[in-house]
Amino acid sequence: MKSTLNTLLKVSSIIACSSMATAYAQDSSLMSCYWQVEKQNEVGIWERQVCVNPVDANLPAVLVASRVNIPSYGVCSINWLDGYRTELKGTVKVEGNKANCGGHAVSFEPAPDTRIVDGLEEKRLDCRWNNAGGNAHKLMCDDIEGRTLTMPIATKMQAAGSTECVMNFNGFTLNYFSGGVAVLDKKPTHNACDVGPVYFRAYPAQRMVDGFEETLLQCTWRDVNASARIKSCSNVGTPNKDVTVAIEVNGRLQSLIDTVNNQLSDGEIVEDNTLNPIYPALYFRKH
Incomplete structure (x- = not known):
């Protein structure tokens, strides 16, 4: 019993330190962004902010925000798609008051392929969002040998070009990687649009x-x-x-x-x- 308790305490300590003891810190860089008008009438202006893809400028631009400006009522609301982005393998960061409709700086920070957490090496898993029909999507990840797990780590509802999502996180799936366990620094909220990065932590040798x-x-x-x-x-x-x-x-x-x-x-x-x-x-x- 004492052995099990000691081991459990060690594992709990490792999980708690996941976001604090990361090695191989990555540098962030500013993204080149611009606003596109989607719709405009006598009521207001609907826009979306897109940025040049930070991984490959030849790929489609990345949607990072949408806003609605209604000048006659002095109303302007904005929704952000910041945070970790699976397709970019990194995090979109916003500097400035996110409640304001302007005056922001958007940057990108790639996630490290490997990191050291509490003395243990973790490897980032290759994951992708697969369309499951209509607005439904599922997050599928490969193990460290490149085999795709048959169960999704998360599912979400998100319309094309939308910054609004309904997320369902399948935390139990993190235990279905043999030889270790998959870990996240933070559990996604129910309205999050992405999950990750997902890392694999092998059992201590x-x-x-x-x-x-x-x-x-x-x-x-x-x-x-x-x-x-x-x-x-x-x-x-x-x-x-x-x-x-x-x-x-x-x-x-x-x-x-x-x-x-x-x-x-x-x-x-x-x-x-x-x-x-x-x-x-x-x-x-x-x-």
């Missing part, structure tokens, strides 16, 4: 828990036949020592960790569900 040294085990699943498969871990305690830690038959999983531990003389296998409840990490604890 070595760690100390309650004074014991633990080493992350490398484990793989292997099909036995059409209805059964086994999970084996290599180099358990000593080089070239492979053990079977689980078996799955017709979708029913049975852990063999307790049986294996009874046969180990110099340590034990520890399953850590606090790092990832879907794909728990397996460590060898040396006694």
Whole structure:
């Protein structure tokens, strides 16, 4: 129990520090922006602010704001699309009072490909918004080996050219990356238009828990036949020592960790569900 609590506290500390202990800081640069008139009549003017694409000037311009100005009533309202932008792999920043209709400076800061958080390296995942029909979109991400996860990290409703969105964040999906967990610095609000950046944090290869040294085990699943498969871990305690830690038959999983531990003389296998409840990490604890 004490071991689990200590590990949970460590993980909580890592998550809390995600936005504070980032290495490889990126420089931001001003974006070249201009206002376009969408509609104008005796009532007012509807405009949108677009900026030259900061990644590739040959690509379409980037929408960053929309505003409505009704001079006869002294009313001017503005909506921003600042924050992280998945398609740009970086953050659009606005300097100035965002409630005002003018006097702003817009800049872009690319997200680092890798960063160090609380001593652990995190790698940015490649993500994209896929249209799911009409105004519906889903955020799909690849794992660090380039395989696309089948479940979206988020879904949203957003009309083309609109700065208004309805966001649904699927936080549980962050646990479906094997070998670690996906992390965000901040959970998106219900009216956010984007999510991210999404980073992958691999399980620590070595760690100390309650004074014991633990080493992350490398484990793989292997099909036995059409209805059964086994999970084996290599180099358990000593080089070239492979053990079977689980078996799955017709979708029913049975852990063999307790049986294996009874046969180990110099340590034990520890399953850590606090790092990832879907794909728990397996460590060898040396006694």
